[in-house]
Amino acid sequence: MSQTDAAAMEMHSATGQPNRKILMWAFIGSECMLFGSLIIVYMVYRGKSLVGPYPEELLNIPFITVTTFVLLMSSLMMVLALSAVQRGDMKWGKIWLFMTALLGLVFLGGQVYEFSHFVHEGLTLKTNLFGGSFYLLTGTHGAHVAVGVIWLLSLVFLAQRGRLTQANAETVEIAGLYWHFVDVVWIVLFTLIYLLV
Amino acid sequence: MSHTQEHAHPSNRTYVLVAAILGVITAVEVGVFYVEALKPVLVPILLALSAAKFTLVVGFFMHLKFDSKLYRALFVGPFVVAVAVMLAMFLIYGVFGG
Numbered sequence: 516m517s518q519t520d521a522a523a524m525e526m527h528s529a530t531g532q533p534n535r536k537i538l539m540w541a542f543i544g545s546e547c548m549l550f551g552s553l554i555i556v557y558m559v560y561r562g563k564s565l566v567g568p569y570p571e572e573l574l575n576i577p578f579i580t581v582t583t584f585v586l587l588m589s590s591l592m593m594v595l596a597l598s599a600v601q602r603g604d605m606k607w608g609k610i611w612l613f614m615t616a617l618l619g620l621v622f623l624g625g626q627v628y629e630f631s632h633f634v635h636e637g638l639t640l641k642t643n644l645f646g647g648s649f650y651l652l653t654g655t656h657g658a659h660v661a662v663g664v665i666w667l668l669s670l671v672f673l674a675q676r677g678r679l680t681q682a683n684a685e686t687v688e689i690a691g692l693y694w695h696f697v698d699v700v701w702i703v704l705f706t707l708i709y710l711l712v
Numbered sequence: 713m714s715h716t717q718e719h720a721h722p723s724n725r726t727y728v729l730v731a732a733i734l735g736v737i738t739a740v741e742v743g744v745f746y747v748e749a750l751k752p753v754l755v756p757i758l759l760a761l762s763a764a765k766f767t768l769v770v771g772f773f774m775h776l777k778f779d780s781k782l783y784r785a786l787f788v789g790p791f792v793v794a795v796a797v798m799l800a801m802f803l804i805y806g807v808f809g810g
Contacts, residue, residue, distance in 0.1 A: 537783075540783045543787055544789060544790030545790065547793075548794050551794030552797075555801045558805075559801060559807060576745065580742050587735065587765075588731060590734075590769060591727060591731035594727045594772075595727060601721075691774075695774045698769055699770060699774075702762055703762060706759065706761075706762040710741060710754075710758050711754070
């Protein structure tokens with residue numbers, strides 16, 4: 516991406532703030548409503564399944580604590596990536612971006628393992644209220660993580676091709692906002708689904 | 713306030729410190745979960761710890777503490793509405809009481 520393209524993309528609104536950043540925050544606000552509604556469904560159905568398997572029989576707290584920690588650390592990698600790109604250190608910018616995507620993939624791998632284990636134990640979308648609401652909520656979150664990983668890898672690709680530079684730091688910042696929001700949602704889900712079982 | 717002034721973001725050292733605190737809080741959350749004596753007060757403790765982690769990530773990693781108030785309004789407005797609807801539904805369906 517050329518300097519001219521970057522300048523054009525960083526157009527500011529009448530508020531003096533970049534349009535794309537305003538848009539991302541508005542999107543994140545709307546995502547609060549989406550995840551809020553899915554959390555309501557999960558919590559209202561909690562403990563109301565008529566047949567098993569039940570959450571207390573399946574949920575593996577030590578395992579999910581590790582994947583939660585991985586996602587938290589991916590947020591650290593993300594801010595370090597932004598910091599590196601903002602100061603023009605593209606080598607470390609690429610490394611941190613790649614590490615963020617890698618940790619996101621590890622988290623997704625953990626979720627795939629968890630889902631396949633649950634299905635093996637007899638919990639599907641149709642088994643009971645827990646199955647339906649659990650897969651809907653954590654699956655929606657997982658889909659967001661997957662989109663984030665693809666987004667981050669595309670940034671690594673652009674950086675590798677020299678099309679992501681210090682002038683495009685805002686592009687990385689916006690991707691970072693999305694990634695941190697995905698992390699924040701998991702912070703809430705980890706408590707509500709796994710610890711308040 | 714200009715766009716550049718609002719970008720006085722924290723240092724890498726602060727980011728690492730925040731990440732360390734997040735890790736410690738997560739460890740405390742899981743530790744508290746296994747303490748039988750804390751079962752009666754588990755819900756408020758875990759919600760408070762989760763809120764602390766949420767605030768740290770949004771405030772420091774998402775820079776909401778340092779950026780324009782416009783972003784704060786765009787996030788906090790819908791977030792408060794979402795939490796209010798959630799609490800109302802939890803009360804109606806007796807999620808934590810029944």
